[in-house]
Amino acid sequence: MTASITDVARAAGVSASTVSRALRGRPGVSDEVRAQITAVAAELGYTASRSASSLASGRTFTVGVIAPYVGRxxxxxxxxxxxxxxxxxxxxxxxxxxxxxxxxxxxxxxxPLRKRVDAVLSLLIPDEQEAAALRSLGVPLATTVGGAREGFTAVGIDDHAGATGAVRHLVNLGHRRIGMISGASEPLHWTTPVQRRQAYLDVLADAGIAHDPALEVDGGYTVEGGERAMTELLAASRPPTAVFAQSDEMAMGALRVLRRHRLAVPDDVSVVGFDDHELAEVIGLTTVAQPVAGQGAEAARLLLDRLDRPDAEPPRRVQMPIRLVLRETTAPPNPRGPQ
Known part of the structure; x- marks a missing residue:
């Protein structure tokens, strides 16, 4: 006869719910008790049944994820x-x-998520009507992009502060012709491009540098977009001596174009990105580092905590740390070049 969860609980001297939490890796069970239950379950040949657990708990053990660009x-x-x-x-x-x-x-x-998931992780910012639809599901909600919405726990960074550090670094190096590769064409309600652009404008204003619209080009947050944007910047009547790219991928595209035009980085043009992409260190890119994977992991942990403690008050926003990482793509402007 196949062992049941009751058999494991009886043999281990604990409740069936403790067995369930222990074998699913849930909190509230000490390491010693978890190890004991695991050993007893193995000895009895017990394997937790997903369907039985679902019936017992009322859960689907499924989390819905909605994203705008899975391939990025x-x-x-x-x-x-x-x-x-x-x-x-x-x-x-x-x-x-x-x-x-x-x-x-x-x-x-x-x-289609209704009655199929226990929680939702949104990698896009819903508008108010979309947010209301997600709240109607009656499950924990979290997002990892942009600002918080009512009923959601937001995990993210201070985009304005990060971009401020990047642009101020270029100003402090002595640059006055500073271009920006932005993401103006990104989806509605995604606040990241807006906040990073505002930081760019604020730093220029604080430094007494007039904003030149010709030095601000949309790169669509892709490598290819960064190439097109850098090409356009180089075609300006007075090209920039430094460029802030709102993402490392756009910065990579910019570097490719600069190399193609036989322009040295950072001697001719300085470039700073944002994200600390896994390849940023390889190419020596100065960038603003953010814990991208850490935001996904933290959002997941917060959703699981809400499932385990439904009566607890969830945080409205969790802000992750950022830092400017100085590498080889930024330097003072070349005194022999255009200022």
Whole structure:
């Protein structure tokens, strides 16, 4: 006869709920008791049944994830880190990639997550109508991009402070012609490009540098977009001596174009990015480091905590640390070049 969870509980001298928490890696069980239960379960040949656990707890052991661009490095890194945390706790992911306005509209019209998930992790910023639809699910909600929405726990960084540090670094080096590769074409309600652009404008104003619209170009947060933007900046009547790219991927595209034009970095043009991409150190890119994977993992842990402690008051926002990492792509402007 197959051993049941009751058999394991009786043999270990604990309750069935303690056995369930221990074998699913949930908190509230000491390491000693967890090890004892695991040993007893192995001895009895007990394997936890997902369907039985679901019936007993009323849970699906599934977390819904909605994302705008699964194929992009930032979102993929956040998702990978979150999945590892959820998987270790015995949860599966149900992923919806809402990469087009049509897909997004269709998703929120049908809301296929209803009764299928225990929590939702959003990698996009919903508008008020979309946020209300997600709140109607009656499950814990978290996001890792932009500002918080009512009912959501937001895990993120201070984008304005990060971009301020990047642009101020260029100003302190002596640059006065500072271009910016931005992400103006990114999805509605994503506040990151807006906050980073505002920081750029604020630093220029504080330094008494007039804003030149010709030095601000949309790069779409991709390597290819960064290439196009850098090409446009170089075609300006007075090209920049330094460039702030709102993402490392756009900075990589900019570096590729500068190399193609036989311009030396940082002797001819300085470049600073944002993110600390896994390849940033390899190419010596000065950048603002943010814990991308850490945000995904933290959001996952917060959702699991809310599932275990539904009556506890969740944090509205968790702010992760950032820092400016100085490498080889920034230096004072070349005195023989244009200022």
């Amino acid at each position: 490095w930032f979102f993929g890194t956040v998702l990978d880190a979150a999945e590892k945390v959820f998987s270790a706790a015995g949860y599966d992911l149900l992923l919806y990639n809402l990469g087009t306005p049509e897909a997004r509209k269709r998703f929120f019209a049908k809301l």
